[in-house]
Amino acid sequence: MTIDVSAILKETGGRIDIDDNVMLSDTDFLGGTYHFSEPVRIKGHISNNGKSLILKALCEGSMTTQCARCAKSINVPVSFEIDENLIREDSGEAEDIAPDGDAVIFGGAEIDMTDILADSFLMNIEGKYLCSEDCKGLCPICGKDLNEGECDCSKDNIDPRWSALLDIMNKDNN
Ligand SMILES: [Zn+2]
Ligand SMILES: [Zn+2]
Incomplete structure (x- = not known):
């Protein structure tokens, strides 16, 4: 899923609302397997603060993973926030911020939300999911x-x- 931000690229204070469903692909990460059987809902907005675009959104859905103790397959809720700086690669700001990795660099006028969502998901994975607290x-x-x-x-x-x-x-x- 991509969002066309051309309407607010040059408009300080401009804002695009987001309310969409994004299908994330299955992910293996640090020994865990995460399977999405339904799309994750993303709700928020992208706004132009005069320097860069700011993406703020709440993502909610559910996924299937394994209990960290008994390896049973469990369905757990997914809920995380995205607060990201989006910087256009030819804006002159990109070189300053890119090395820190705390900004998403994009070209043209399209933001790839699926990539951002997948990265944010990985950063928000909890260490251990359990089938029950006393497993x-x-x-x-x-x-x-x-x-x-x-x-x-x-x-x-x-x-x-x-x-x-x-x-x-x-x-x-x-
Ligand atoms: Zn268990
Ligand atoms: Zn035994």
Whole structure:
């Protein structure tokens, strides 16, 4: 999704309202997988402050990801704000601000909202999404989902099946 800002490029105080739905593609990021089955709603505006364009918007939707403890697939709400400086590449301001990376440089008169939204989403990912606050997670030894009940592993012993295997391997070595 792109927004044509030609109407406000030269008009200080000019403003374009945004109320749209943007489909984000599935994303793998730092070990997590994020799947969007419906578009994210973006609501806000782009305004010209005389120096650059300012994009302020609220994005809301939902996505499917995995519980950080038990890896179960969960649907979680997505909600984040975008507050971004948009600077035209030939405006003379671009060289000053670009190295900091805190501005979006654009050419022509079209702003690619999908890119901005996808980047903002990554910056707003929470470290851990959980299926529930008290998720017990998986047994580190046998991998059983401990939310469904205790397993037979004792905390300081390895799985008996593994120890049997280790016995066989030790015999082979001797
Ligand atoms: Zn869980
Ligand atoms: Zn276990």
